[in-house]
Amino acid sequence: MSLADQPDTATLPQLLERNAAQDPRGPGMREKTRGVWQTYSWRDYRDSVRDFALGLATLGFGRGDKLSVIGDNRPQLYFAQLAAQLLGGVSVPVYQDSIAEELVYVLNHAETSVIVAEDQEQVDKALSLKDRLPSLRWIVYDDARGLSSYDDPMLRSFDSVREEGRRFAEANPDVHAAEMARGQADDIAMIAYTSGTTGRPKGVMLSHRNMIATAEAFLEVNDVKTGDNWLSYLPMAWVGDAAFTLGMALVARLTANCPENPETVQRDLRELGPDAILAPPRIWENMLTVVQVRSNDASPLKRRVFGYFRALAERCELKRTDGKPLSPGERLGLAVGEFLVYGPVRDQLGLRRARWCYTGGAPLGPDTYRFFRSFGINLKQVYGATEASALIACQADAEANPNTVGRPIPRIEVRIDERGEVLLKGPNVFRGYFKQEEATRETVTAEGWLRTGDAGFFDKQGHLVIIDRAKDVGKLADGSAFAPQFIENKLKFSPFIREAVAFGDRRSFVAAMIAIDMQTVGTWAERRGLAYTSFMDLSRKPEVADLIGEEIAKANAGLPDVQQVKRYLLLNKELEADDAEMTRTRKVRRRFVAEKYASVIEAFYGGAASADVTVEITFEDGRKSTLDSTIAIHGCTSKEPALKAA
Structure with a gap:
């Protein structure tokens, strides 16, 4: 019972x-x-x-x-x-x-x-x-x-x-x-x-x-022990925090740990060494950026050592994923790498004792996913929705895969309807939207099936694969599938790219707006003696545009030709939740962004060399101001820069 x-x-x-x-x-x-x-x-x-x-x-x-x-x-x-x-x-x-x-x-x-x-x-x-x-x-x-x-x-x-x-x-x-x-x-x-x-x-x-049924179902398929330490650092308004810090912790008697403040999370994480952690893709991407930046800042010898063992780990991870055995030399190399690289990196990230780690809230790029797996971090995918009490599917230890979100948790039913939308039924389905009965009827069918709004399918192993938000999945002009999140995750693997928004639905090619990572690009610029005064000034540097072009070309090398980014623009400000461009959980509000940057989209597909952009900026107290600028548009049509960089 x-x-x-x-x-x-x-x-x-x-x-x-x-x-x-x-x-x-x-x-x-x-x-x-x-x-x-x-x-x-x-x-x-x-x-x-x-x-x-x-x-x-x-x-x-x-x-x-x-x-x-x-x-x-x-x-x-x-x-x-x-x-x-x-x-x-x-x-x-x-x-x-x-x-x-x-x-x-x-x-x-x-x-x-x-x-x-x-x-x-x-x-x-x-x-x-x-x-x-x-x-x-x-x-x-x-x-x-x-x-x-x-x-x-x-x-x-x-x-x-x-x-x-x-x-x-x-x-x-x-x-x-x-x-x-x-x-x-x-x-x-x-x-x-x-x-x-x-x-x-x-x-x-x-x-x-x-909340209790969801926690119990999760415990049935995960290695959770009474007394496990859990770091409670995610926004309290996000349902994922409530699912674990309240639901899971109370059901399984976990110890919830609150960091001193948001600025000390990484340090507190290292001190605590939690047994498990949940983080959205933005956190994992930030961790990867930190590792890459530290590697770049190291001495030439340390950079070569890190690069060698990183390549070895990722090669072995791919072989394990494919079910291929490792050679004696590879096993020996991994053992040496554990002492020199992998263990110290996990320790720096505060994950040396973590038995399992999950990423959820949005898709995580496969390259980022494999990086952490290859370094001995048991990173797995979890899929959920606020209306499903945070959890719908998760991966078992032996079934980690960057291309799926695992099997549905016990006690629920999941099916794919004729339009490819993921539907579910079970004790985790919410009681309705507060004071919005019509919206509830649109989301939950008369038979009790919750419409997730996500497009997906089951693979041959019975694992759920999420393509994208159903409303965001489209087609290029030639009929090829266009899933913007997949392309954006490829781009965000670069430590120099903080956010990316891809366009291409019913268009002849893919274009992207890029928000640079101020910290990593700023450090890169300082090493080369490039002076700058602000985010806008830095993003306008021709040298930065060339840098991002090379990073896009690297991402293009792993994409089919029809899905490669052909044109890009560097935004003169970060995408902000205060400006309604993103949600508080760092998801792009695509419809709003498409309307706000309509002039950019028109310039992309009209062949213009630049775009006139007027954006409204909102301050915390509600005051607003506008920013007018002309931003250059760049082309990126070849894989050759990626090959040269490699």
Whole structure:
């Protein structure tokens, strides 16, 4: 019998109560504070949630009310979400870097009555918006630094609410148990807002049953052990963080670890050495860039050693993937490489002890995927959707493959419809979009099948292959298939390319807009004595255009001729979520970008040598300005630069 079917563990707070009873002194959560890891035992964890929940009750928070958390990953923000759920309320995490308009929309749409903010920065943001949030009653803050002179009647400290809850418990000793017992598996636990790639974010209602069933299914096919360390660093508003830091951690008794701040994640990762990690492609691409940059900065001897063992590892990984045996010389070389290169690289990345690592949220380029696999990192693909409680399919250790996302997790059904769209049915399918019944009917069929919006198929081994978003898959003018994400991932393997947007649907060739990686291209320019003052200045350098042209040619060498990038343009600014060009999870909003850069697309296919671009830039406080410029368009039609570079 699954946990979701047991009456005493039907909700996430009930799982927390179980963990506190079974392992009261075991580490439930840690946080890095002022350079020191602080541990909350499962009992401490439970007590904090209980006291804060009862404190919320004294503030009038009850069943069906919504509580939003905003800030970096902090134990108190997780405690607050579970406290709201204990009372029958709903947690609504929001992205901490959201601009004002995004926050107002989500908080109003969700009817949030309590905001729990990490620090002064987030409190200031909430206070500046309170007149536009009619449902808001309280703003609770965790870090009190800088807030001593604030006297707004809405403000309460986290500790004061928790202390109020302790006093309430002394006067009403039975309330906690009674509220806990009222919780049901099908109660809504959280509303996770989608990234909004095609429009306004939608509020995905996930029940306790959704989250617990998903965690249990994942545990059936992965090597997860009680007490495993998990790094909680992903945005709390992303459903993947909730699935692991709350769902998985509570079901399997994992220890969630919160880094000190976003800037120290890599250092904290090395200190912690987690047993497992989930990261979106952007993180893996950044890690690869760091490794490549350090290799380039090393002495000539070290560069040659690294290059030799990297090539050996990737060659052996391809042979293993093809089921071919390694020669004695290759096995010896890998053993030497483990001592000289592979082990030290894993240690630098903080992954020496990781038994499994997953990439998810968007496709990861096969070249990046194979690099980490070849260096001894058990990187695997996971596929999911917010509406599916984060998980649909994942890869087993022995079935890692850059071209698939593995098999569907247990307990769910997946099929491909006549249009090639992936559909699924199971206990992980959400309860509907909050206040959007028509959108729910469009997404879930009358028979209960969830439309993912992704195009895919099953290969001969029964593994699910995702091609692209169904709406993004198109055809070139000659009828050849055009999947932009596949081409973009090839391009982003380069450490000098941060983002790429490919065009080609119903066109005669593929073109791409490129956003350079400021750090790596800047370092490259400085070594060559190229002076620059800004991102725009650097991207306009002819030498940088030639560099990116060579990188595109390398990517073209691995693509069929018809899918090779023939023309490209270097953007004069990074693609930003604040400018609606990307989602908060770093997915390109293709429709918006195509409209915003229509002049670039017209120039690409009209044969122009440049494009006049006017873009609107949005600041965090909502102010806007425009940027006018003329940007050169470059051609890249041959594989020869790639061969010369190789």
